[in-house]
Amino acid sequence: MNKPLLAALSSLAIAGLGATPAIAAPHTAVKASPHAPQAVKATVDFAGTVSLSNCSGSVIRFPNSADTDPALVLTNGHCLETGMPDAGEVITGQSSSRSFGLLNSAGSRVATLRANQVVYSTMTDTDVTIYRTTTTYARIKSSYGISPLTVQDTHPTAGTAIKVVSGYWKRIYSCNVDGFVYRLKEGDWTFKDSVRYTSACNTIGGTSGSPVIDTATGKVVAVNNTGNEDGQRCTVNNPCEVDAGGNVTVRQGINYAQEIYNIPACFTTGNKLDLNAAGCTLPKP
Template structure:
């Protein structure tokens, strides 16, 4: 889980890490995509992330940024810990579509949800609406899929920190993925060409055909170690352990996307909301 878990090592190498809207609450437009680029991609001080929206988000809703739980500025949540609804002023660098430059800086107003239990996510609410960001920067948010991912999907892992895109296939799913004291459920497993590195933590995992976010990148087995920090192992339903050296993983996001209610708030009672509750 690289902070190294995929973020901390990079930070050590490179250095640490007004709502405006139109009158009507129309639906935020889905981003038109001929190919996956850096539209909606952000860089954090030590990780990667993305500007995201649900399919039914209104243009007047405060915008959201998604990254890993282990990228939370308050420190990595412990096993079993869920953190919700904390004030935050964290900043994010919004990249241009080519990834060669930045459009500006976005800023959080709240950290809505962070955990490393069952999944590895942090979700921030910004101090600007989707409409305000589109008007200022001409960019749209990535849409979160509400469906379980499918094996064989053509994937793009887009890192705002490194401004690098990895291409691979969704190889399958780990019933449980264990790393040090943390355990994640139903994790996405990449084929070997997504050989992600420190700083790619929190990158959106994008279905290349639909342009939708289906997961968030979070770890890779670096050294062939067994269930240790930066060396996750797979655990099946019978408790058998499999180690896959140099294979990376991501955490599905549909279980969190279903929790996002109008106005960019978390409602754990919404149908399909499957993340641990605070």
């Protein structure tokens, strides 16, 4: 789990305590030449990301969300303030007053958002917590000029160029989707169809819950959650890959994220959770 405890301290010691986190360039649009049309990549910076007390996260919307809907914040299940959910546990509708630091494109904190509910949280099959805040997308936009990040509702693709944006560290990691893991086992938890990064995304503690953004579309395709730190086999902070035949592979230094393309189908009008909605495959309580 990429929480900022001993793992983060160790990583900082290795990197050097004087190291400066990478900060994204100012938010500027990229224009294609009219004489030589080419694909225009999305600008990926810190706008719409949030910092938590122990993790990273982002303000998200689904393809069918309305500007007047209550804004949602996405992070990991293991970042839940009441403690990590047990294997097989699903939490819905739990009261919360958690606060989030809303960041602008340069990574500066411009506001504090507050939750009133844990809409959904689990570490079964995936590793997500979704909070409902006390404000709307429209109010955030009008007050701070910041739009939410849109969740992609189709399966990510191997080879896709991605950025992992940590609001906790104000640091952006760039790499590609290396592939997908049938089962990722970590301690008591098992995650299904996880995203494996190429080695350039060497995420550390505190990056848990960071949005994984497709650099071509600007959409969130996964949520960063863990990595194998010490080369151990299937232990906490040392997840292992298990294929359909039960074969185990350990990749020390490689990091992972959980897919979120299946989440939009579980939310209906008004950003309301409906685990019985058609197409919803999230684990149920």
